[in-house]
Amino acid sequence: MFKAMAMAGATAVALGLPPAALAKVPAAEAGRLGKELTPVGAEPGANKDGSIPAWVPARQRGALKGEFPNDAAIDAEKPLFTITKANMGQYADKLTQGHQKLLKTYDSYKMNVYPSHRMATFPDAILKATAENAVNCEMVGTDTPDNCRLGFPFPIPKSGAEPIWNHKMKWRGEAQTRFNNQMIVQPNGQFQLTKIIEDVSFGYASIKNPVPVTKNSGEFLKYLSKTVEPPRMAGTFILVHEKAGTGAEGRAAWLYSPGLKRIRRAPTVCCDNPYEGTDGHQFYDQVDMFNGVLERYNWKLLGKKEMYIPYNSNKIAGPKVKYKDIAKAKHVNPELPRYELHRVWVVEAELKPGTSHTFKKRRFYIDEDSWNIVAVDDYDKRDELYQFQEGHLIFAYNILAATTVPEIIYHFTSGRYFVTAAFNEDKPNDSSVSFNADYFSASSVQKMTTK
Incomplete structure (x- = not known):
């Protein structure tokens, strides 16, 4: 089926025709949501040996402001085992290429594997809207979702672009103010810190006032950042x-x-242009693991796979850990991350002929329960692994949402790595905020700079 869809798309491009919309999911297939599948499209049951448990949705708790990620029972657990350079062969089929390269390259690198927990869920309004999207929302080309409202647009994906859009349009609360602390870490562990404060309003994924995305109108998020240091x-x-x-x-x-x-x-706030203040260590389309346009790549849905990924990463994201505790020589402190076995969607993006990007190929690993991208293998023009992105997933009980903090980008050619989206020494995300309609305007920002 995929081959036929790919050939049809290639024919349309060759003839200069507009991209066709992928068919909606039939009502009978959409009816699996909340039954054979979770309300957002994951497999609810455990795997054969129980190493991936059944899905048990969380209950909401905590205030909208002042909550660092936490779960007392999970945070008290000890590792089941540790993956090292010596034993990685036993686990290679469940490791990203990036994790394998880190293990092969650095004797000091290891992955502590803990019991797996699946609690990621979302407010009822998001779950209901997701079911409606399954039969209403369509994907036009790679960059135009049509007739989508509030929930995950493609809970039963049929193309490579659809899981990426699930990630981009996921529920993260109505709005947030958040600290985004960044570190460029040298091979010897020394680092340079950049402090950024971000305000975000989520228009599409807003329960109070959802903004539908169609092929004629599609503004789904507004963002403003201010660099402090x-x-x-x-x-x-x-x-x-x-x-x-x-x-x-x-x-x-x-x-x-x-x-x-x-x-x-x-x-230039696009694609592989360097993000301001990162000295080239993060491209704009690597923010939030991936964002921005998909048009430069052909996207292929490879299927689902069991993988060891960063999950329930409360320790590395929490207030007891300082930035100097995270930033160690060659890689982050291996005692801080938590890895669990989960099912992920695997999507591969190949650079289109006639387009340009530093990465010729990218392989994305997307958590089935939350639709968060948790890892990306980035390849250069020589088909060699050039960078590896790792997002440490946490679940926010206060808003019933999942996100990745911190996020790491390993640069294999230089031996440096980049840490972003850390708030350990500042404040956790504030989801109690709201913004006026004109707050995210150029004139408003100009006024802010004169205060």
């Missing part, structure tokens, strides 16, 4: 209106530089 970057603002579509119909972005003292449109 280091002094040479302090006062830099990045404003983004995230939209479905490409080109003029897609993302709109603005940049305020203290040196220029004005805000200006920033078309």
